[in-house]
Amino acid sequence: MDGTLETPLTIVNIDESNAAQYLIEESSQRPVVIDFWADWCEPCKVLMPLLEKLATEYAGAFLLAKVNADDQQMIAQQFGVRSLPTVMVMRDGQPVDGFAGAQSEQAVREMLEKHLPSPFDAALQEAGTLLQAGDAAAAVTILRTVYEESGRRHDIAMTLVHALIESKRLDDAQTLLDAVPMVDQDPLYEQLVAQLNLAREASRSPELVGLEEQLKADPENLDLLEQIAVHYSAAGQFRDALESLLFILRTDVNHKDGATKKALLDTIASLGKGDPLAAEYQRKLFSLLY
Numbered sequence: 001m002d003g004t005l006e007t008p009l010t011i012v013n014i015d016e017s018n019a020a021q022y023l024i025e026e027s028s029q030r031p032v033v034i035d036f037w038a039d040w041c042e043p044c045k046v047l048m049p050l051l052e053k054l055a056t057e058y059a060g061a062f063l064l065a066k067v068n069a070d071d072q073q074m075i076a077q078q079f080g081v082r083s084l085p086t087v088m089v090m091r092d093g094q095p096v097d098g099f100a101g102a103q104s105e106q107a108v109r110e111m112l113e114k115h116l117p118s119p120f121d122a123a124l125q126e127a128g129t130l131l132q133a134g135d136a137a138a139a140v141t142i143l144r145t146v147y148e149e150s151g152r153r154h155d156i157a158m159t160l161v162h163a164l165i166e167s168k169r170l171d172d173a174q175t176l177l178d179a180v181p182m183v184d185q186d187p188l189y190e191q192l193v194a195q196l197n198l199a200r201e202a203s204r205s206p207e208l209v210g211l212e213e214q215l216k217a218d219p220e221n222l223d224l225l226e227q228i229a230v231h232y233s234a235a236g237q238f239r240d241a242l243e244s245l246l247f248i249l250r251t252d253v254n255h256k257d258g259a260t261k262k263a264l265l266d267t268i269a270s271l272g273k274g275d276p277l278a279a280e281y282q283r284k285l286f287s288l289l290y
Contacts, residue, residue, distance in 0.1 A: 008060030011052060014067045019075055022065050027090035031062040031115045034079070034098075036086040038070045043102035044085040050105055051087070054112065061116050089115055120150040127159060136166035137272065144276075154184045161192045165199050168236025172277065203235030222248045226260055233267055241267055242281045249288060261285075 012022050014034070026032050035051050037044035048066070055064035069076040069084055079088060079095070088098035089111070097111055123146040130139040143160040150156055157176055164173035173196050180189055208231040215224045225244050232241035245264040248255050255261075264285060271278040 009063060010055045010058075010060050011064045011066065014065045014075065015072055016075065019072075022063060023075075023090060024093045026063055027094075028092050030060075031112075032065050032090040033062050033112070034065045034067055034088045034090060036067045036069045036076055036079070036081045036084060036088075038068060038084050040070075041084040047085045047087070047102045050108060054105075054108065058112070058116065062112065091115065118150075120146045120153065120156065124156055124159060127163065131159075131163055131166065136163045139163040140167050140169065141272065141274070154180070158188050158192060161196075165192070165195055168199070168203075169238065170196060170199055170203065170236040171239040199236070203237070205231065205235075207231065208235065222251060222255055222260075226256070226263065229263070229267075233270070238267065238271060238277060242277070246281065246284055246288070249285070253288070 008030075012018070014022060023032060023034060033051065033055070035044075035048060037048055051064055055062065067075055069081060079086075083100050085102065086098065086100045087103075087108075088095045090096070097115060099107075099111065103111075123142050127139040127142045127146075130136070130142070140160065140163045143156060143163055147153070147156045147160050157180065161173045161176050164170070164176070173192075177189070177193060177196065208228065211224060211228045211231065215221060215228060218224060225248055229241045229244035229248075232238070232244065242264065245260055245267065248260050249264065253261070264281070268278045268281055268285075
């Protein structure tokens with residue numbers, strides 16, 4: 001064994017020798033879409049390429065089982081096929097959906113989506129695994145994308161908030177929570193609000209509080225503001241950190257002989273490639289410098 005994962009079968013021709021294996025047994029593992037067709041059937045010639053295209057696109061999420069109804073009359077009779085083309089969806093050895101006659105690609109996709117796991121669900125599961133493994137930053141990267149692509153699904157949003165809190169991205173977590181409509185403010189939402197509040201309290205070290213008090217007494221002290229920005233970064237308050245460093249550079253672009261500029265660039269880099277907050281402050285720094 002070389003450890004290589006076997007590519008799942010996507011399309012198979014059915015006869016009496018493999019019907020039980022692929023139409024019944026396989027349907028307990030994943031949906032099996034049976035296409036009953038014949039050479040003389042013109043609508044079949046339109047539908048089959050579409051089904052084959054979708055089977056290839058879904059890459060094994062379902063099995064397309066093609067049955068020539070003329071050659072396999074007994075199988076067609078067992079399934080009660082009365083006209084061609086006929087398509088059936090099998091789950092756990094039983095037909096659960098289907099249609100007769102040619103259908104549009106949209107109609108076929110809508111039928112399949114009722115029986116296939118959403119790609120968003122798969123990504124959500126992957127992110128959950130990463131969170132359990134302690135890799136919250138990688139989970140955030142996945143969840144940001146599927147959150148937008150899914151139309152900002154509530155369950156994905158809540159998992160993203162959890163990952164952001166674990167990553168010390170407290171400002172981003174707060175932004176997401178603030179956007180949750182009242183109707184969706186369920187017990188999980190309340191739990192995450194409490195977790196975020198605790199995380200904020202834990203992040204406010206006595207040293208940070210002391211520096212903020214000093215800055216109030218000396219608001220033009222850029223060195224103090226830079227120290228505060230470092231504490232903000234450590235506490236996960238990245239927007240506050242970036243805004244403070246950018247304020248310093250707007251006042252003195254070469255503050256500390258370029259050390260502050262480097263601190264800003266390092267903070268941006270720490271957020272990861274493609275992070276929206278990083279992109280925002282890259283643009284702001286570019287506008288300032290050029």
